[in-house]
Amino acid sequence: MENRRDFLKIAATGALALGAQSKLGFARILDQHEAIGKSRVVIARDAALHGTSAQPDEKRVGRFARPRHRSLHRPRAPGRSMEADCAREFCFRRQGHWLKINGLGGKGICTHHALVMAVAERLQQIGVKPGNILIWDQNDHFLEACGFTINTNPNQIRCYSRDQAGFEDQQATWGTARIRITKILTRECAMVINMPILKDHSGAGVTFAMKNMYGVVDRPQDLHAGGCNPGVADLNCIPVIREKVHFTIGDAISSVYDGGPGFHPERLWYPNALMVGEDRVALDQIAWQMIERKRAEVGMPTLEAAGRPPRYIATAADAAHRLGTNDPQRMHLMEV
Numbered sequence: 001m002e003n004r005r006d007f008l009k010i011a012a013t014g015a016l017a018l019g020a021q022s023k024l025g026f027a028r029i030l031d032q033h034e035a036i037g038k039s040r041v042v043i044a045r046d047a048a049l050h051g052t053s054a055q056p057d058e059k060r061v062g063r064f065a066r067p068r069h070r071s072l073h074r075p076r077a078p079g080r081s082m083e084a085d086c087a088r089e090f091c092f093r094r095q096g097h098w099l100k101i102n103g104l105g106g107k108g109i110c111t112h113h114a115l116v117m118a119v120a121e122r123l124q125q126i127g128v129k130p131g132n133i134l135i136w137d138q139n140d141h142f143l144e145a146c147g148f149t150i151n152t153n154p155n156q157i158r159c160y161s162r163d164q165a166g167f168e169d170q171q172a173t174w175g176t177a178r179i180r181i182t183k184i185l186t187r188e189c190a191m192v193i194n195m196p197i198l199k200d201h202s203g204a205g206v207t208f209a210m211k212n213m214y215g216v217v218d219r220p221q222d223l224h225a226g227g228c229n230p231g232v233a234d235l236n237c238i239p240v241i242r243e244k245v246h247f248t249i250g251d252a253i254s255s256v257y258d259g260g261p262g263f264h265p266e267r268l269w270y271p272n273a274l275m276v277g278e279d280r281v282a283l284d285q286i287a288w289q290m291i292e293r294k295r296a297e298v299g300m301p302t303l304e305a306a307g308r309p310p311r312y313i314a315t316a317a318d319a320a321h322r323l324g325t326n327d328p329q330r331m332h333l334m335e336v
Contacts, residue, residue, distance in 0.1 A: 007143060011266070011292075033302065039325050039330060039331045039332065040277055041219065041286055041331060041332070041334070042274075042333075043333070044272050044276070044335075045335070046272055046273075047056045049270075052313065064106070071177060087266070096132045096134065096188060096189045097123050097133050097189075097191060098134045098168070098185075098188070098189035099195050099197075100193070100196075100212060100216070101116055101142075105145075105256070105263045106141055106145045107146075109254065109260070109261075110146045111251045112144050112253055113270070115274075116135055120133050130155065130157045131158065133157045133158070134157075134184070134188070136165075136184055136266050138162050138214075138215040139162065139163045140161045140164065143160070155196075158227050165188070166182070167181065168180050169180055172238045172240065174237045174296075177229055177231065177236035177237075179218060179220075179222065181217055181218075181238070181240060182218075186240055190244070191245075193247065194212055194245050194280070195248075197250075198250060198251065198255040200256050200291055202226075202230075203224055204228035204232065204310055204312060205303040206229050206310040207260065208250060209283040209284050210323070211228065211312075213245070217235065223235055227310070228310075229312040233312050233315040233323065234321075237278065242323070245303035246278065247276070247278045248277060249275075250275035250283060252270055253271070253273065254270050255270075255290075255291070257291050282325055284313050284326075285331075286331070286333060288310050288313060313326050314326055
């Protein structure tokens with residue numbers, strides 16, 4: 001049990017994605033899979049996160065999410081000096097770390113406040129200044145639904161929306177995507193920690209890692225045609241999104257397996273999990289299969305049969321987009 005908790009703590013802040021050491025020896029395994037080109041994804045579970053209530057136990061979520069001291073750093077590459085590592089770590093601490101959450105579904109189905117704050121706490125523990133952390137989403141209402149208070153104090157953890165920051169005047173373009181991007185992403189942040197919540201979606205089939213980026217643009221509705229295909233894939237290919245979204249800490253503590261992206265309590269279930277990785281396509285592929293398994297369990301048709309398979313996932317993996325892999329043979333999935 002203690003070893004499992006250690007790994008869960010590491011997983012929550014991207015330790016797996018960045019190759020941290022752990023008592024379970026996963027760093028060595030992951031490095032081997034990296035060497036052969038496999039995308040690494042972890043699903044970390046704690047069945048007791050919710051206890052006896054609909055809302056998760058905040059203290060338990062905090063423990064679930066809190067990593068050890070080297071969790072956000074790769075092991076030193078062969079031949080790289082300690083001085084180079086120190087310089088890299090210094091730059092890492094000075095960077096802005098922007099946590100992109102998702103409150104679209106309202107209080108009932110949004111990125112959990114306790115998880116977000118555990119990640120923010122860990123960033124501070126490794127030396128990131130509070131003012132270099134921003135929790136953000138599409139609008140103030142979504143942030144408040146997640147339990148956050150709007151705060152622009154530069155000496156504290158900040159929290160404000162895409163709408164408040166405004167958008168670039170010039171459109172960004174890639175494929176079918178012709179949109180203006182929030183200045184939070186283009187001008188303020190150095191790296192984004194993507195913190196979506198796992199949900200079914202009435203048009204796209206699944207909304208998770210890649211679709212969470214709809215919250216950074218001015219007119220996400222323009223990207224919904226064809227079940228968001230190729231809209232999701234094209235949007236994620238825009239360079240500022242492709243390059244600044246370094247990894248995902250996906251919230252699968254609770255989820256809706258039908259009727260999303262809004263909250264439908266009759267379709268709510270509790271995977272009690274975090275999903276962590278760098279490959280946004282692999283994460284979405286695995287998220288899709290999780291939802292399909294739940295739908296089968298309750299006797300619902302597949303998303304394909306329901307007329308809304310998430311085809312954008314395969315598009316994102318194709319030769320034109322190259323955002324990641326949807327091939328299970330090219331993934332290394334660890335479930336703990």
